[in-house]
Amino acid sequence: MKKERKILLSEKEMPTQWYNIVADMPNKPLPPLNPATKQPIGPEDLEPILPMELIKQEVSTEPYIDIPDEVQDIYKIWRPSPLIRAYHLEKVLDTPAKIYYKYEGVSPAGSHKPNTAVPQAYYNYKEGIRKITTETGAGQWGSALSYATQLFGIELEVFMVKVSYEQKPYRKSMMHIWGAEVYPSPSDKTEAGKQILAKDPNSPGSLGIAISEAIEMAVKDPKTKYSLGSVLNHVLLHQTIIGQEAKKQLEKIGDYPDIVIGCFGGGSNFAGISFPFLQDNLTQGKKTRMIAVEPESCPKLTRGQFRYDFGDTIGMTPLLPMYTLGHNFIPPTIHAGGLRYHGAGSIVSQLLKDGLIEANAVHQIESFEAGIMFAKAEGIIPAPESTHAIAQSIREALKAKQEGIEKTILFNLSGHGHIDLGAYDKYFSGEIKDYSVTDQDIAKNLEELDQMGFPI
Ligand SMILES: Cc1ncc(COP(=O)(O)O)c(C=O)c1O
Numbered sequence: 001m002k003k004e005r006k007i008l009l010s011e012k013e014m015p016t017q018w019y020n021i022v023a024d025m026p027n028k029p030l031p032p033l034n035p036a037t038k039q040p041i042g043p044e045d046l047e048p049i050l051p052m053e054l055i056k057q058e059v060s061t062e063p064y065i066d067i068p069d070e071v072q073d074i075y076k077i078w079r080p081s082p083l084i085r086a087y088h089l090e091k092v093l094d095t096p097a098k099i100y101y102k103y104e105g106v107s108p109a110g111s112h113k114p115n116t117a118v119p120q121a122y123y124n125y126k127e128g129i130r131k132i133t134t135e136t137g138a139g140q141w142g143s144a145l146s147y148a149t150q151l152f153g154i155e156l157e158v159f160m161v162k163v164s165y166e167q168k169p170y171r172k173s174m175m176h177i178w179g180a181e182v183y184p185s186p187s188d189k190t191e192a193g194k195q196i197l198a199k200d201p202n203s204p205g206s207l208g209i210a211i212s213e214a215i216e217m218a219v220k221d222p223k224t225k226y227s228l229g230s231v232l233n234h235v236l237l238h239q240t241i242i243g244q245e246a247k248k249q250l251e252k253i254g255d256y257p258d259i260v261i262g263c264f265g266g267g268s269n270f271a272g273i274s275f276p277f278l279q280d281n282l283t284q285g286k287k288t289r290m291i292a293v294e295p296e297s298c299p300k301l302t303r304g305q306f307r308y309d310f311g312d313t314i315g316m317t318p319l320l321p322m323y324t325l326g327h328n329f330i331p332p333t334i335h336a337g338g339l340r341y342h343g344a345g346s347i348v349s350q351l352l353k354d355g356l357i358e359a360n361a362v363h364q365i366e367s368f369e370a371g372i373m374f375a376k377a378e379g380i381i382p383a384p385e386s387t388h389a390i391a392q393s394i395r396e397a398l399k400a401k402q403e404g405i406e407k408t409i410l411f412n413l414s415g416h417g418h419i420d421l422g423a424y425d426k427y428f429s430g431e432i433k434d435y436s437v438t439d440q441d442i443a444k445n446l447e448e449l450d451q452m453g454f455p456i
Helices: 052-059 069-075 087-093 114-126 140-151 162-167 169-177 191-199 207-220 233-252 268-284 346-353 364-378 386-403 421-428 439-451
Strands: 017-019 064-066 083-085 098-103 131-136 155-161 181-185 224-227 259-263 289-295 305-310 319-324 358-362 408-413
Touching: 017 233, 017 268, 052 114, 052 233, 069 114, 083 233, 087 098, 087 364, 087 386, 098 233, 098 386, 114 140, 114 224, 114 233, 131 140, 131 207, 140 155, 140 169, 155 162, 155 169, 155 207, 162 169, 162 181, 169 181, 181 207, 191 207, 207 224, 233 268, 233 346, 233 408, 259 268, 259 386, 268 289, 268 346, 268 408, 289 386, 305 346, 305 439, 319 346, 358 364, 358 386, 364 386, 364 421, 386 408
Parallel strands: 098 408, 131 155, 131 224, 155 181, 259 289, 259 408, 289 358
Antiparallel strands: 017 064, 083 098, 305 319
16 A cells, blocks of 8 residues: 555544643643732733733633634634655654654744634734734744734734844744734833843843833733733643644544654643643543653753743733743743743643653754754755754654664644744854753842742
8 A cells, every 4th residue: 555644634624622731630720920919810910911812711721612713714724734744754764663743834924823823813803902012033923923913904013032033034024024013122112122222232132021022012002912922821722723633633544642742932832732632641541742842052841940930021921830941041042033932831831840741952953953854854844943843753763763662753843944044054054053051040040030039
């Protein structure tokens, strides 16, 4: 029989609900706290920045939430996304492991981010909002939200981390095509940006700083809301369409993963691919390993501390329970800009604390090597973020070879790297280096949280 390479679903087979893992978690995520009173915040505290429907999803414990018809219609422009068996990569690695990847680079913006950008824009539109602010790291999220907001006639202002603004000019072009305004962050548009620039006029920026700027802009205007591309519960929820599709696709060919892998910025693509499988671990006693992969230069999951911290740098957000390196931590300027975030989502953090998922860190050079090996074998040039998941998949496939075991590995190829070619050029000219963060650096930032009296 000829080998089947792509496992596809028809539009009719696309899932019509998102899966909410909170319903099945043995320990629910701790509540966000008001930074002044240290008491749990209520839904009304989030109202200045989020529409009510997203606030409801943020605190929901229902296992499934319907995907609105309008959102399903837009999803169908690129969904269901293909699941692909990486036969060529398996051959190059000479591994007994079966490697599958779910390819999210087929979306208009080229990553998984439109899966949440579209419903976020939709719910804002339904509640009469006509302007949104946001942050973006590498520009994937900003471009996804630019695409989504203009579908609903919503204006968008994007604060783009300065180092990425300079490294990835074509992401800016995409945002402009879809009608958004883009500012390099830190900027002089906000008090938060000015405060950072006063301390360091050459600040490369960070996701934490850009979030502060975008929230400040939103709270200044009662008709403007803010939108976040990762971390929050409702964002992770929207991404579960990825794993639900993958499960159906594997079911079609009678397979099931032993290991599920996703790269990790704030947790959304990792959650998207893994939570529908983690559901089977939690409810049916399956033993699939779920591995979140972060950069060695921003190791919040592997070397950070589980405690309350701000989601942004200046302290505009509530205190969130998370694995964190401290909100003042400015990660080295690696090319996987979407992974340069000091913290992690509350749900994923609780799951890691409870030993229900694993985390690993890989260096930038190993990731680029993995990305290039993948591009040569499978043809697709991956986003620098996604290469972290590829590197871990290669590690697992080689381990399976050493042990002589046939493992089934599934990873999420969260985006393509067509706008990141400059980073690959730098790799070839030897300009890419590995960065290590010292224990002292991490301890210093975490001590600041102690001094601020943030609960552990
Ligand atoms: C292609 C890609 N993958 C992964 C990420 C990491 O974010 P998250 O952890 O929310 O999936 C990003 C963030 O910008 C991204 O652009």
